[in-house]
Amino acid sequence: MTAPVGGTVASAATSSAATTVDRKDQNSKDMFLQLLVAQMRYQDPSNPASTTEFMSQTATFTQVEKLQELATQSAEMLSLQRSLSAGALVGHDVSWTDESGATRTGTVSSVRFFAGEPVAVVGDTEVPFGRLSEISASSD
Known part of the structure; x- marks a missing residue:
């Protein structure tokens, strides 16, 4: 059985915030399209809106959508990079x-993930990555 060491890691909040943002973004997309359709439906026939204006709004919407996709892909790549970096610590002294308040040292025997956050297992102790102060090659 392992004894956890307390500590927080900032990206736990980030991943839950990203989920919340995705839901809000979907609502924003739907709202934008509803407003655009309503604007077209209820425009004054004697003074129609410019097609240039509609194209500009559509282009802006597309740019925002692509930026959101890019942000999602960047977050996924960051998560993958963290996982790969965490696995590379197995066998290293930390x-x-x-x-x-005491400084402790040991060799990482494995890495676990709790809620997507890496935790180094050193002997019987689980150490969140945010609490590590030094990493070095194993002395064995």
């Missing part, structure tokens, strides 16, 4: 400060 140092961290425990709850009592």
